[in-house]
Amino acid sequence: MTGMPAPTAPPMPPSSPGPVSARARAGWRDPFRWILENPGTVDLVSFGGATLTMLVLGLGTGNLGWWVVFSVPMVLAGAVCRIRPLLGVLVIGSLALLHVLVGMPVVLGDAMTFYALFCAVAYGTSTVHVVGVVAGMLGVLVQSTAxxxxxxxxxxxxxxxxxxxxxxxxVVGTITIVAIWALAxxxxxxxxxxxxxxxxxxQAVREREQRTALAVADERARIAREMHDVVAHSLSVIIAQADGGRFVAAQKPERAVEVxxxxGETGRSALADMRSLLGVLRQEDETSFGPQPGPAQLSDLMERVRGAGLEVDLEIHGSLEDxxxxxxxxxxRLVQESLTNVLKHAGPGATAAVRLERTAEHLTxxxxxxxxxxxPDSDGLGHGLTGMxxxxxxxxxxxxxxxLPSRGFRVQASVPLADPAGPARPRSTAA
Incomplete structure (x- = not known):
């Protein structure tokens, strides 16, 4: 019994062209843009082709004469009129004057004088503008006189x-010059x-890039503050516990388990905060590995700090729930960073007090x-106070x-509240 033939795979589509080929195809689809962006090449091809056609027709009809000596360079000079308008005006104007002086009032290349005037006014500087108009009027007077x-x-x-x-x-020449000047x-x-x-x-692109760079810098600063708060506080507690743990293990081994x-609890809390920050950076759908830090977690923070050996009191006046x-x-974060600084810099035997007071307009x-x-051992290069x-x-x-004047350190902050709360409800908790 023969098996069914395996289905053949569909032919693979040709590989898509890269960015360069895509831009090239876009250029072919938009020839007018290419024409506008390459005036020198376009004019060289156009006026070069016109010169070649003029020579071929002259040879075919046997009508080559002195007019070719003036017309050919005048037509070729049109190739530089848009990119070098002054040069085009000087070359074409000189040849137009020269053929009149040698007894040839009109040649085929005289049509280029109007084009040279147009380019001088449309693409030239103010000086070239004036030179083109003067040359045009001079040409009118020379032709009229001739x-x-x-x-x-x-x-x-x-x-x-x-x-x-x-x-x-x-009159006709002046009207023509004025008309060309207006169009130009x-x-x-x-x-x-x-x-x-x-x-x-x-300018809009530059401003958008600047706004993006500023947004990136702000986000980096925010993440740096969060990382500093998480790492500095957690490591300070762990180091304090480890230093005290050596003494406890030697004097009271049964207390070492508590240390x-x-x-371990401080390390796990720091790890949860780090995961939350990294989840934001990775744009994961689920980045909440625990409650967001806020006033509700202040009591847990006090317990961790007390466990590190710092006696701290907490007083809260007013509701912080909303x-x-x-x-x-x-x-x-301010309370966390301030207590971390106390653990690091206040010295042995120090105590701390945290006081929060909410009114209708401010939180202090x-x-x-x-x-x-x-x-005295600090180098003053920390970023804690700067972040706060x-x-x-x-x-x-x-x-x-x-x-403070005698001894100690104080951190005082005031935050305006946009939505005033109701009357403050005094609530005080103290250790």
Whole structure:
């Protein structure tokens, strides 16, 4: 019994082209954009082809003469009129004047004088603009004079005919110059508008990149503050417990179990906070590995600090249950960082007191200790106080921190509350 033939895999589609080929295909689909961005190449091909066509037709008809000597370079000079308008005006104007002086009033290349004037006004500077208009009017006068002289020398002409010819050609030439000047000014305004639009687009891109960079910097600063608060506090507690654990293990071995339990609990709490931060960085769907820090966790924080050997009192006046999330997190972090600094710098035997008071408009936080005030072993390069000031500045609050006159250190912060709460309900808890 023969088995069914295995289904053949469908043919794989050809690999998609890379970014470069995509841009190339976009360029072929938008030839007008390429024409606008490459004026020199376009003009060289156009006027070069016109010159070649003119030579081929002249050879085919046997009508090559002195006019070719002037017309060919005048047409070729049109290739530089848009990118070098002054050069184009000088070359074409000089050749137009020269062929009149040698007795050839009109050649085929004279049509390029109008194009040179247009480019001088539309793409040139103010000086080139003036030079182009002056050259155009000079050309009108030269041509009018040349034709007037021919009319005067003609056997059927005379002074009246010569004057009429001169006036008519001057009027027609002036009207032509004015019309070309007006069209060129419209093109000049359009070019300026396109340049302004492109500049604004580039400015918008730069501003968007700057805003993105500032947002990234703010996010990095926020994450750095959170990391500092989590790591500095947890490691300070663990180090204090480990230092005291050596003494406890030698004097009262049965108490060593409590010290190790405190170290383990602090480490697990720090690990949960680190996981939460890393989850935000990785944009995971589930980043909550525990309750977010806030006033509700202050009692747990006090227990951990007391377990590290620091006697601390907590007083709360007013309800903290309905605080905004950002304010609640900042309050917890400020208390955490302040107590961490007490553990690190206040010295042995120090005690601390935390006091929070909420009114209808403000929330005031104060952390006091009776330690040595300034740690002589500290290099002053920490970021704890800087991070606390940044938190308060982000909330529109203020922070004052410094040693007390006698001994000890005080941290005092005030945060404005946007939504005033009801009457404060005094509540005091003390250890």
């Amino acid at each position: 034709w007037a002289v021919l009319a005067l020398l003609d056997q059927y002409g005379g002074i009246a005919q010569a004057a009429t010819t001169f006036v008519v050609l001057v 000014n419209l093109q000049r305004a359009r070019v300026r508008q396109l340049a302004l639009t492109r500049e604004r687009a580039e 190790l339990a405190t170290i 605080l905004p999330h950002a304010v609640g997190v900042s309050v917890f 936080l104060e952390v006091l200790d009776d330690g040595r005030g300034t740690d 000031r940044e938190r308060m500045a982000a909330l529109g609050g203020t922070l004052q921190a410094g040693p």
